[in-house]
Amino acid sequence: MRKSIIIAEDHPITARGMENVLTTMGYHVLGTYQNGLQALNQICLQKPDYVLLDVQMPGMCGLDIVENLHKKNIKVKTIIYTMFTDINLLEQAKNLNVNGYLLKEFAIDDLKECMHALERNMNWYNPKLEEKLKKTKVTFSPELFCKLTTRERAVLNCIANNMSTKEIADEQFISERTVESHRRNIKIKLNLPDKKNALLVWAIENKGFFSLME
Structure with a gap:
């Protein structure tokens, strides 16, 4: 049985490109939504295996969707993708136990690697951002x-x-x-x-x- 996924992205061309990649990889795309609140409602209703969320969207941002899914106890693997290279966003995503974190600049290649990792029950974060985040960590003294x-x-x-x-x-x-x-x-x-x-x-x-x- 094919794994299902919902895409939340307010740019139709980008959403279509991601849908094509995921379909080619064998995933069943249940829908693409341009409004975060609408996406949250559909995730709760359809309960996909994965959700691909843009950080910035009308209605509700990607990280807020993740937080709401946790509160509603919806079991789904979450993937955030964004054009921003701010490591604070990655840090927030990790604190919310996001499973995947992609940069739009490398979205297609990253998406493939990320999905393969998630299939093996591993988390996947953009390597450059994660390395940058590690360098800023202050250890206990x-x-x-x-x-x-x-x-x-x-x-x-x-x-x-x-x-x-x-x-x-x-x-x-x-x-x-x-x-x-x-x-x-x-x-x-x-x-x-x-x-x-x-x-x-x-x-x-x-x-x-x-x-x-x-």
Whole structure:
């Protein structure tokens, strides 16, 4: 029985090209949709084996679709493809457990490699982007962690549990402004890059290390 797939892409020519490649590879394309919300509804209704999602679409973006599928407990392998080479997008996709990540510049070749990997129950991400992401990773350093105060460690643990600034403030009986101050100090002490969500990503990835030191 042929595996099924739904394509969500708001450019008809691109969608047709991807459909042709997938059909040639033996997949059953259940439909192509130009609106993200419509695509989400059809994925929930038809329950394909795979979904190929553009990052930017009217109605709902690709990553939001993935997040909604997780919330609805829809079991489907997800593939994101985009023209953007921003590694923050790849990082977000990985945090959402996306199975494949392609760049439109190499979409046809990447798609073939990606589908072969997914068939073997392996994830596949564009190699150049993944290598770039690995180079930006900041690994756990006990020496730097030990520089944190008791309060900063408590705030860091809350961040690792994905708590919002308000939730942390309520938990620690401090103001939201103080929480933000702690966030800045922690980033400086841990030598983290000054980019959005850098502290959150580090805290989640390294929680297993610093929790052992408590």
